Amino acid sequence: MPEKTPAKPNELFVTVDVVLLTLKEGRLLTALVRRTREPRLGEWTLPGGFVHPADDADALSAANRILLAKAGLRSPYLEQLYTFADAERDSRGWSVSISYYALVPIDAVEKSVNENLKWVPVDDISQLPFDHMRILQMAVSRVRSKTLYSSLPVHLMPPRFTLTDLQKVYEALLGSTLDKRTFRRRIEELDIVEEITGAVAEGAAHRPAQLYRRRRKKQLAVADSNLGVKS
Amino acid sequence: MPEKTPAKPNELFVTVDVVLLTLKEGRLLTALVRRTREPRLGEWTLPGGFVHPADDADALSAANRILLAKAGLRSPYLEQLYTFADAERDSRGWSVSISYYALVPIDAVEKSVNENLKWVPVDDISQLPFDHMRILQMAVSRVRSKTLYSSLPVHLMPPRFTLTDLQKVYEALLGSTLDKRTFRRRIEELDIVEEITGAVAEGAAHRPAQLYRRRRKKQLAVADSNLGVKS
């Protein structure tokens, strides 16, 4: 007589995964780290790790801890993306991934590279372990769709930049060219950057461009088409 | 010599909470259920429960299970809202709440009321146990902000409705009146409803209105103001 089928275990574990993005030469790159344990030992995945209730005050803290441990980075733009939670996504059992995405300027990031961390153009990635491909795709989609009506892309800029630099970043994210006049009107309306008084770009054989920096503590103004709201 | 301070426990638990919303007489209502266990026994909270890895295929299934168990409802519009995860939100310890929001038409919902479930206008709620107030506020904010540019409000409609009915729902969610012509133009563009051929509203002392129903499997078209995208 066969043994009774064992009940499915009533256990689960909780992780945080981070899609870390930057932009280099018009291409969107994401950080991949090499796994140091089973399963999938040695394979490249999104940076992630278990939530440590004893150490982490909350999920965001866990994300920051993981970012620091795996990429040596502190508090960039970091925002919750989605929570993936099911029985199949990880071979170790029922698991929860609270996933985040982060944006960092390329200049802050080049030094993070080592034998266990590499930056890869997202368009070159066709598969990843676990359900990380899906997480990556959602992050990229989120960033692209937020680009049009938010200040999000300024987090990819170095401390000082010109409006032409900024426009190129928008164009890279959107995959299309923008009209200069329209772009500058919108950036001014969004009020997300400010002039660095007196500072201009140097070294080019033409009129030097005004330098700007990201404005502190300003939030997006959603473009509101509004179905004819009265009064 | 005092005992060594015990290490914080490295444990956590995972729940799903659902903000169930409907609209009645121009007011947004949410379902509250009475707690049947400690902590907070007897208090009114958002419907929620533990994830059961043995029974639930994924978090969405858990949300559906909870909705059915607590409110007797099946598969309305149900979408992940946010994941709240920290050490303080629940007195029992480090906890994760994968929260969802659901929209249901009022006619599908009135029969769910019993001594352990009530519908309350969200504007009348000033506090809730745990961090449920924050969850509720985020859900309401999400629904209101999605109203302008998505088909979301049609999920609050009964099976057959007139465009004037639909406009009133939008107006209730937005808290402002809309122009009839503009509203109808937009609804037509969004392509979220379809005429019920030959069916008109009856019983009113004036020209009867065409009846509509929600169109199947159509998703939102984001209003895209686009910074001057070329080509």
Add this chain to the structure above:
DNA sequence: TTAATAGTGTCTGTCAGACACTATGTG
């Protein structure tokens, strides 16, 4: 016919997109 709401035609101000034009640096 009146009353009331359904549904449509159409004017207008605003503004995104387009693009030409001026400004200002280097060599």
Add this chain to the structure above:
DNA sequence: CACATAGTGTCTGACAGACACTATTAA
């Protein structure tokens, strides 16, 4: 000066908002 890119002035088509007008029913 020529050249290149920075930065601005301004025209125009499209369209959201406004609102008046027609349509259709009950009483």
